[in-house]
Amino acid sequence: MERLLNAMTILSILLMVVVLFSVRRSHIRVEYSVSWLGAAAILLVLSRSHATLNWIAAQLGLADPPLALIILVFCIFLVVILRLSVIISDLKDANIAMAQRVAILEFQIQSLHEEK
Amino acid sequence: MRRASGPNELLILIPAFNEDGAVADVIREVHQVVPEAPVLVVDDASSDSTYEKARSAGADVLQLPYHLGLGGCVQAGYKLAYGLGYYYVIRVDGDGQHDPKYIPALLQVLRETGCHMVIGSRFYEGNGEHTSAVRAVGIWVFRTVLRPILGKPVRDPTSGFVGVNREALEVFTRSFPLEYPEIEALVVLQRKHFRFEEVPCRMRKRKAGRSTITAVKSLYYIIHVLLGVFVNILKFEGRRRKK
Numbered sequence: 348m349e350r351l352l353n354a355m356t357i358l359s360i361l362l363m364v365v366v367l368f369s370v371r372r373s374h375i376r377v378e379y380s381v382s383w384l385g386a387a388a389i390l391l392v393l394s395r396s397h398a399t400l401n402w403i404a405a406q407l408g409l410a411d412p413p414l415a416l417i418i419l420v421f422c423i424f425l426v427v428i429l430r431l432s433v434i435i436s437d438l439k440d441a442n443i444a445m446a447q448r449v450a451i452l453e454f455q456i457q458s459l460h461e462e463k
Numbered sequence: 464m465r466r467a468s469g470p471n472e473l474l475i476l477i478p479a480f481n482e483d484g485a486v487a488d489v490i491r492e493v494h495q496v497v498p499e500a501p502v503l504v505v506d507d508a509s510s511d512s513t514y515e516k517a518r519s520a521g522a523d524v525l526q527l528p529y530h531l532g533l534g535g536c537v538q539a540g541y542k543l544a545y546g547l548g549y550y551y552v553i554r555v556d557g558d559g560q561h562d563p564k565y566i567p568a569l570l571q572v573l574r575e576t577g578c579h580m581v582i583g584s585r586f587y588e589g590n591g592e593h594t595s596a597v598r599a600v601g602i603w604v605f606r607t608v609l610r611p612i613l614g615k616p617v618r619d620p621t622s623g624f625v626g627v628n629r630e631a632l633e634v635f636t637r638s639f640p641l642e643y644p645e646i647e648a649l650v651v652l653q654r655k656h657f658r659f660e661e662v663p664c665r666m667r668k669r670k671a672g673r674s675t676i677t678a679v680k681s682l683y684y685i686i687h688v689l690l691g692v693f694v695n696i697l698k699f700e701g702r703r704r705k706k
Contacts, residue, residue, distance in 0.1 A: 443531055443641065447539040450527045454543065458464055458523075 583624030
């Protein structure tokens with residue numbers, strides 16, 4: 348169990364470092380880094396706090412606390428991915444509307460030129 | 464392109480993606496059948512000479528900045544037509560499958576019945592000889608699913624040969640399915656309690672280009688459209704996004 352928790356700690360710290368570097372290099376916008384940093388922070392706390400992990404495992408009726416950690420990690424990343432899907436969908440809608448508007452404006456400008 | 468000069472004016476909309484082999488003939492045929500109606504080709508960022516061919520055949524061309532897919536392409540045309548004040552828009556595909564000689568029949572039904580959408584149906588009188596087996600199976604599935612949803616049978620739900628009136632046009636400028644839009648569009652209209660009719664017509668073999676629905680994609684197509692139909696039924700419209 349201890350080895351798994353240590354691995355999770357390293358993973359969460361790595362995730363934080365990668366996300367922070369990506370933000371610094373403008374590869375990820377700050378608002379989208381929050382989900383990942385939040386997920387990494389939760390992972391870090393759970394992997395270092397045995398009492399919390401044991402309590403969560405007991406609440407879930409699991410005899411094995413590492414299993415609880417894996418389930419929680421899965422749920423956290425599911426939420427992050429779902430949030431990103433919502434953001435991507437919004438962006439795609441906005442992008443299509445903008446492309447259509449640009450095309451219509453170009454068409455109208457060209458029509459005005461032809462009329463002159 | 465001129466604005467609609469009076470009520471009840473018709474615009475012919477031709478969505479086209481890499482259709483330089485057929486689009487000019489389609490435009491010329493449309494001009495012969497309905498010479499008074501302006502023709503708008505929506506070029507979905509074709510890499511061939513669709514734009515040049517359409518322009519030289521006498522159509523106005525709305526050129527999209529990048530490939531949006533059929534739904535985004537048709538919706539762009541609907542938005543422009545609505546903005547220019549047209550009352551009826553009939554969509555004819557740029558590959559030559561839709562025979563423009565049926566346009567007056569579609570327009571007549573739109574005008575006389577007051578329905579919001581009219582579909583040129585290849586199965587109305589036992590036609591449909593140019594339909595592949597895969598597509599025929601898909602159409603049967605969609606007919607079966609759509610019957611209880613629409614409250615009436617629809618013979619050719621995948622037909623892109625459709626006409627809409629201004630009320631439907633207004634709805635489609637706000638909400639139009641992006642991929643494989645024909646079937647989902649029916650559900651969008653049904654949610655508004657709009658009516659549709661079908662008009663018998665014969666489809667021709669495409670003169671050029673490839674169908675967007677290939678045999679490989681057909682399973683994905685059926686699942687995607689069925690999902691889209693159910694999502695449209697469940698869609699929450701209380702919150703409007705600012706566009």
